[in-house]
Amino acid sequence: MTLANIFTTLLIIFTSFVAVYLIGIILFYLILFIISAVQLRKEHNIDQFEQYEEIVDSSFSPPVSILVPAFNEETGIVPSVRSLLSINYPGFEVVVINDGSKDGTLQTVIDSFSMVKVEKTIRKMVSSKDIKHVYQSTLYENLYLVDKVNGGKADALNAGINVAHYPYFCSLDGDSIIERDAFAKVMKPIIDSKQEVIAVGGSVRIANGCDIERGEVMKVALSKSPLVVMQVIEYLRAFLMGRIGLSRHNLLLIISGAFGVFHRESVVQVNGYRTNTVGEDMDLVVRLHRFAKEENSGKRIVYVPDPVCWTEAPESLRILRRQRSRWHRGLFESLWYNKKMLLNPRYGLVGMISMPYFFIVEFLGPVIELIGYILMILAPFISGFYTSFAFMLFLLAVIYGSLLSMSAVLLEEWSLRRYPKVMDLVRLYFYSLSEAFWFRPMTVLWRVEGIIQLLKGNRGWGEMSRKGVSK
Structure with a gap:
């Protein structure tokens, strides 16, 4: 066999492997889609606020401390706090935690x-x-401000705890920006479970x-930026x-750092947020599991699909690139610090399904x-x-990237319908159909760059400048 034939054979093997991999992922997401669709249909009318009136009106609903870590958030911190002070929860x-901001946040x-x-004994x-x-507000007795030495977001959250x-x-x-009724909805699983649920995203x-305007979403619309x-x-x-699909069977490993509720004692038992990772939100959830x-x-x-928190997304390629590279590094760190769970039957479906999924598929x-x-x-x-191999990969990439995204848009229209236009x-x-061709x-590439940064020992966050989303 000639060297050229060997090379071609290896290429066909690699192509077949990639094809099988993509088919496996597509099937996995198809299963998640079916589970999510069924679950959303069951809860189709759950966003009617009448079902949460008892929580809002009851003095027995467990109180919540809202921790807002802030580093150089001068442009958006005030409307965000205003929106929090107006939430509909008893x-x-x-608690705003100023993590050594260099701008005028404090x-x-x-x-x-x-x-x-204020003088306060801190345990x-x-x-x-x-x-x-x-500090404590003289206008709102339930508003506090913590000024601390810079230590990163995870450290700021630990100070807030x-x-x-x-x-x-x-x-x-x-x-x-949090919706007014979001806390009543996100706390409902905790109240209904009698403390069996220790975290909700x-x-x-x-x-x-x-x-x-003034910390409240007046009108939902899409940005003009592709x-x-x-x-x-x-x-x-x-x-x-x-x-939704992972949460259905207690397989959820990520609660977004932008909006999640946790049982404080449980978090203290796992020593709070880990400060030597850029993926502190996922790492905490994995350690709680x-x-x-x-x-x-x-x-x-x-995970509860309806309670909504609105946040600002990067509008430049430079900032988005840094975000995605950092997210990928954080994913690896969370998996690495908890590697004993991987394929370990002791940790049930989390160890046998969730951990392998996040390692093989996501990382x-x-x-x-x-x-x-x-x-x-x-x-x-x-x-x-054979170019037919390449065409097969192309079709699988379109199905994986574009059609799955289109399915998510269908779920949005079918269930929550946040976009009225x-x-x-x-x-x-x-845009969902175009995803496989450019986005x-x-x-x-950016996520692979995150792996390269890991190999180089890059552990920083990078600059994440914000314009502010509220007037």
Whole structure:
């Protein structure tokens, strides 16, 4: 056999492997789609607020500490806090944690809400950098501001856990806008389960393009930026397809750092957020699963599709690239720190399904996809390598990237219907069909770049500048 024949044979083997891999992923997501569709249909009318009136009106609903870590969030922090202070829930406090901001975040909050220093004994239940001062608003007695030494988002959340007064806490990004009824809905599984549920994730949607005034979404609309529209589609696929399906069988490993509620004592038992990773939100959820399995406590972590938090998405390729590379590094760190769970029957379906899925599909997936793209490009130029193989890969890539995204848009229209304009839905359909041709390959490259950064030892967050989404 000649060297050329050997090379061609190896290419066919690699192509076959990539094809089988993509078919496996498509089938897996098809199963998730069916599970999610059935679940959404069951809860089709659950967003009618009458079902949550008892929670809102009851003095027995567990109070929540809303933790808002803020680093250089001067442009969006005030409207975000305003939106939190107006939520429809009986007992809550808002704790803004200024993590050594270099802009005017601290003074902006102090001036906007008439904050004054208070003497407060802080019980250090989890490790964090030193707290300089604690402030309380003279306008809102349930609003606090913590000024601390810079230590990163995870460290800021740990400081907030130490300062918080209530048994449950919610982690929110500093630029987030929360819907008024979101807490009643996200707390319902906790109340109904009698503390069996120790963490709940809510939906995160993209605020770019929406009409937002004084911390409230007045009108939902799509951004004019194609880059932002593609991120909207990504979020729909991740939340409506991925997380609903995984949550149904207690397989959820990610609760977005932008909006999640946790049982504080359980988080303290796993020593709070890990500060040496850029994926602190996923790492915490994995460790909570690990603790629940080791204690055989039967505790669960769930996702609720309707409670919505609106957040700002990157509008530039440079910032989006940094975000996706960082997310991929965080994914690996979460898997690596908890590698004893991988394929370990002791950890049930989490160890046998969730961990392998996130390692093989989510972490290694971009490398395999990149190989597939390279094979598609080289196929016409390689003698003896059938272009039908390349065409097969192309079709599978379109199904994986575009048609699955289109399915997520269908779920959105079929169930929650957040976008009232017909033209917005048309744009979502059009862009979802185009994903495999430009956006997917681009994010694959960025995620592979994240792996390269891991090998180089890059652990930083990178700059994440924001314009602010509220007026």
